[in-house]
Amino acid sequence: MITFYKVIVFIHIFSAIIGMGPGFILTTVVKSGNTMTELRHSYRLRHKLHIYVMVGGTLLLVTGLIMGFLNPSLFRMGWYIVSLVLFLVALASGPLLLSPRSKPVKALLESHKGDEIPEEYWRLSKALFRTEYVANVIFIIIITLMILKPF
Structure with a gap:
């Protein structure tokens, strides 16, 4: 019999x-652009992929907390607490770090005339991208903690 907890897992x-x-390839998608036209297209694709990241990330947080409430002993496990804290840090990095760094890029993509990629873009x-790589490392640590449950 499938329990509610197993459905949540x-x-x-x-x-x-x-x-x-998709979150792990967001940077790769836009690195493939060699002209402004290609970059604009890449960033549109990136935006569509980011929707999956947001929906999946929200479900991860909600289901992770539900599992904790259904099995309160999780709140005493180091791997669970560290994973939750790291996830919240990564989640906060969106509006605090990623958004301020992506807005100038988006503005440049909208305002730049011509097909040559300006030096400012790089x-x-x-x-x-450096900030995104840090977030990706955090997510790799979280995945590792979820799999290994080391402490």
């Missing part, structure tokens, strides 16, 4: 695939 795992999978995107 199932949703949690699929949310990780749906939310984190400077702006480098700062954005």
Whole structure:
């Protein structure tokens, strides 16, 4: 018999695939652009993929907390607490770090005339991508903690 808890675990795992999978390639998608036309298209694709990241990430947080409330002993497990804290840190990095770095890139994509990629884009995107890489490392740590449950 399938229990409610198992259904939540199932949703949690699929949310990780749906939310984190595309999140790991967001930077790669836009790095493939060699002209402004290609970059604009890449950023539109990135935006569509980001919707999956947001939906999956929200479901991850909700199902993770539901599992904790259904099994309160999780709140005494180090791997669970560290994963939750890291997830909240990564979640907060969106509006606090990623958004301020992505807004100038978006503005440049909208305002730049011509198909040549300006040097300013490379400077702006480098700062954005570096922040995204840090978030990806956090998510890799979370996934590792979820799998290994080391403490």
